[in-house]
Amino acid sequence: xxxxxxxxxxxxxxxxxxxxxxxxxxxxxxxxxxxxxxxxxxxxxxxxxxxxxxxxxxxxxxxxxxxxxxxxxxxxxxxxxxxxxxxxxxxxxxxxxxxxxxxxxxxxxxxxxxxxxxxxxxxxxxxxxxxxxxxxxxxxxxxxxxxxxxxxxxxxxxxxxxxxxxxxxxxxxxxxxxxxxxxxxxxxxxxxxxxxxxxxxxxxxxxxxxxxxxxxxxxxxxxxxxxxxxxxxxxxxxxxxxxxxxxxxxxxxxxxxxxxxxxxxxxxxxxxxxxxxxxxxxxxxxxxxxxxxxxxxxxxxxxxxxxxxxxxxxxxxxxxxxxxxxxxxxxxxxxxxxxxxxxxxxxxxxxxxxxxxxxxxxxxxxxxxxxxxxxxxxxxxxxxxxxxxxxxxxxxxxxxxx
Numbered sequence: 106x107x108x109x110x111x112x113x114x115x116x117x118x119x120x121x122x123x124x125x126x127x128x129x130x131x132x133x134x135x136x137x138x139x140x141x142x143x144x145x146x147x148x149x150x151x152x153x154x155x156x157x158x159x160x161x162x163x164x165x166x167x168x169x170x171x172x173x174x175x176x177x178x179x180x181x182x183x184x185x186x187x188x189x190x191x192x193x194x195x196x197x198x199x200x201x202x203x204x205x206x207x208x209x210x211x212x213x214x215x216x217x218x219x220x221x222x223x224x225x226x227x228x229x230x231x232x233x234x235x236x237x238x239x240x241x242x243x244x245x246x247x248x249x250x251x252x253x254x255x256x257x258x259x260x261x262x263x264x265x266x267x268x269x270x271x272x273x274x275x276x277x278x279x280x281x282x283x284x285x286x287x288x289x290x291x292x293x294x295x296x297x298x299x300x301x302x303x304x305x306x307x308x309x310x311x312x313x314x315x316x317x318x319x320x321x322x323x324x325x326x327x328x329x330x331x332x333x334x335x336x337x338x339x340x341x342x343x344x345x346x347x348x349x350x351x352x353x354x355x356x357x358x359x360x361x362x363x364x365x366x367x368x369x370x371x372x373x374x375x376x377x378x379x380x381x382x383x384x385x386x387x388x389x390x391x392x393x394x395x396x397x398x399x400x401x402x403x404x405x406x407x408x409x410x411x412x413x414x415x416x417x418x419x420x421x422x423x424x425x426x427x428x429x430x431x432x433x434x435x436x437x438x439x440x441x442x443x444x445x446x447x448x449x450x451x452x453x454x455x456x457x458x459x460x461x462x463x464x465x466x467x468x469x470x471x472x473x474x475x476x477x478x479x480x481x482x483x484x485x486x487x488x489x490x491x492x493x494x495x496x497x498x499x500x501x502x503x504x505x506x507x
Contacts, residue, residue, distance in 0.1 A: 108143075108156065108231065109238050113298050127301035132289070133239065137231040139252045139310035142196040144204065144221075144228045144277070150238065153217055153226065154204035157196040160333075160374065160415040164195035165424040176270070183257045183264050185345060185354030187422045191372070194254035197228050198271045224276040232308040233279045239305050240291030245279040247365055248313040251356035256281070258345055258356055261365065284309050284317075287361040309358060312336040316368060317358050334418070335373040340366055351420025372418040379412040379446050382428075388439045399444040407432040410445040 120127065140159035145152045157163070168190050171177065177188045186192055201218045220226050229237070230252065233245045250256040250263075255273060257264040263278050282290060285307040292302045309317060312330060316338045319328040324342030329335065338357065345354050345367045357368035383389045389398065413426040430442065 106152070108234065112235055112238075117298065127293075127299040127303060130301070130303045132304045132306035133293070134285075134306060135232050135235055135308040136311050136314035137235065137249070137308070139230060139249060139312065140191055140193050140196075141231050142193040142200070142228065142253075143231070143234045144197060144200045144217075144226055145234070145237075147225055147227050153220075154200050156231075156234075157200065159191055161196065162190050162415055162424055164190040164199050165416075167195045167198065168424060180254065180267070181347075183259075183267060184254050185251070185258050185347075186254050187351070187353065188254070189418075189422055190416075190424055191374075191418070192252060192254035193228075193230060194267065194271045194273070197253075197255075197273050197277075200228075201272060218272070221274050221277055224274070226277055227279070228273065228277045229279050230310075232310070236290050236305055236308065239293050239297075241294075242291040243279045244282055244290045246282055246284040246286075246308040246310075247356045247359045248284055248310045249308065250279075250281045252310060253278075258354065258365075258367070283359040283361045283363075284313070285358075285360050312338055312370070313356070313358050313368070316340065321357075322366075331376050333374075333376065333378045335376040337371040338368045339370075340368055342366060351422060353419070371420070374415045374418045375412040378414065379410075382412065382414065383443060383446065388443060395443050395446070398440045402438070402440045402444055404441075405432075405445040406437060406441045407434070408437055408441045408445045410442060412446065 138159060141156055143152055143156045144154060168188055171180070171188050180186065180188045190196075201221055204217045217226070227233075227237070227243055229243070229245055230249045232249050233243065236242060236244050247261070251258050255263060255267045255271065255278065257267075261281070263275060263281070265275070268275055268278070282288075287306075289304040289306045290308070292304045293299050295302045315330045315336075316326075316328050320326070321328050321338070321340045324340055324344075327337065327339035329337045338355075340357055341354075343364045343366065346369055347354055348369055353370040353372060355368050355370050357366040359365045380389075380392050380395060383395065384391065389395055409429075409431050411426075411429045413423075414428045416424040417426040430445070433442075
């Protein structure tokens, strides 16, 4: 229950610091870590197992079984996704098959899969879990549903064949609603932690929320976000554009009463997390030190770093890939390794961007050749940050001797 307890703490602390009463809130919106999966008891609301986070690779064996069965393209046609342990389908399947030996003290003793088949358990991504705890309703939005590898993004419904493939009873999956819903997802309980009835009116997966927050409302608009990983999304309008370059076709967002907006996505799993790793192995004392160290040398001196700590995402989708540092000599210093880390992110992100840019929708229409069709109140664009603003070294990533 740690996720829910932390969510309550953040909400109450935010209200206190802003000197606001819950009654002053017009509505609640949720943005969440995508793909992370929870299975819980329908009556008690208690999870049957810890959440499996998006970076969890324990279901790679299952993914390889699907690949050997030649079902990858079948899944991609329905979901727009690569068959990968990244998504929720194999995580849910794993919990149903393995949670019992690792069951939490609060869960009941019956076989977990049997309980799921009897309609006693629910599943969802983090948005669904938070909405359930806020309102008691089992709901997700289209953007999060599209990340489960169980949702048909063209038919806009849970896919019975995929549910059967992964052994997920249909009674477990949430109702799918628009990302912003005038009918709302329900309201908080006046007797709950807020002490007020506040409608929950919207949800978006975090990267889709960034797409929307950067005002990418129209076909051809794109954003790139650097966090734990890097995620480049381009709005493709009402068309689900397939990629020939290892990109994901996904749902961007849906406003209430409007059609679904799709997106192409290039997902890189490790970016900022590589900085954390440098700190974990004592190459740096803090994240800010990376800029100083990287600028202190002219190049990486032939050192290349591939931070595939949780496999590789776009465009390779190799769950067995592992982190690698090559090109080191007796002359290699930590400054070269630190400099190599942002360089590899730049190269991979550049390739991902090029893949998105070569898609059909990109050549038809871009944000530079027309004004936004949205109302003026949505028309502001956030300017790109300068290298100095982000702390990223502006010097060349070129190596010597290569």
